[in-house]
Amino acid sequence: VNFTTPLPTIRSQPLLVKASSLSDIKTAGTTIKRPTYFFEASFGIILFFVFGVKIAASAYLHLYMESIGISHTTRKAKLLTTAVWTLCTAGRILGAYDISKLPFAIVSPVLQRNTMVLFTALLFSTLMFYGDRTYWIAMIGYFTVTGPVLGYTYDACNRITMASPTGTAFVKFGFEMGSSLMPYFTSILWFPMGLGSTALAYLLVAAAVLPMIVNEGLRRYVHELKVAVLVEEQAKRKQLLEAS
Structure with missing residues (x-):
């Protein structure tokens, strides 16, 4: 046996099934630990902010337009609300079509796409x-580009983790709690704290920045897990070759 020949790269199928089933992985003298339901809770945080702020923006859109002096507020608010949710739905469909072309064994491209759309959402927010000069561009742009986030997040969770009732509950808990708490936070910032219409702007920015940080951290963590799994598999492969 020629031990100087480079060992072939071994891909996990799916990519992180082995990583998700291990409590810790040792590679290059470093131990990488994965807390229980770490991925599911992280994806729940992403959905908490992104989907929750959309509900808040829809709920306070009429009041926001009144506060910045837009005329014919009711009619324009209805039209804008219809437009943003229609474009959001279109974004979800395009996102689903996009990830349907990716092999199930890879996950990094899905997380990269999530980071990209969240960064674009930050620019729009x-x-x-x-105020009255660009609010409609901000709303339409934010809802459109974050449309795929729901699909990207659930798809990445399915690619990384082993499905379980508790894991799914973590993700859905973030989704549902965001829908309830983000409008409440908006009211607190708007009235008692006196931020007025800028409260919605601050929340849109926060709901792009914080999920983007979490998602990018997941992407890098997944890369470390991938490397650790490959190193472990190749070490076992080398031991088998030496034993033979």
Whole structure:
């Protein structure tokens, strides 16, 4: 046996099934630990902010437009609400079509796409601070580009973790609690704290920045797990070759 020949790369199928079933992985002298339901809780946090702020933005859109002096508020608010949710749905469909072309064994491209759309959403959300001049661009842009986030997040969770009732509950808990608490946070910032219409702008920015940080951290963590699994598999392969 020629031990100088480079060992072939071994891909897990699916990519992180082995990683998700291990309590810790040792590679290059470093132990990588995975807390129980770490991935599911992280994805729940992403959905908490992204979907929750959409509900809050829809609920306070009429009041926001009144506060910045938009005329014919009721009619324009209805039209804008219809437009943003229609485009959000279109974004979800396009996102689902996009990830349907990716092999199930890979997950990093899905997380990369999530980071990209959240960064784009951040750029759109900053336009809310310019009030009546750009609020409609900010709202339409934010809802459109974050449309795929729901699909990307659930798909990445399915690719990384082993399905379980408790894990699914973590993800859905974030989704449902965001829908309830984000409108409440908006009311607190708007009235008792006196931020007024800028409260919605701050929340849109926060709901892009925080999920993006969590998602990017997951992407890097997944890469470490992937490397650890491959190193472990190749070490076992080498031991088998030496034994033979």
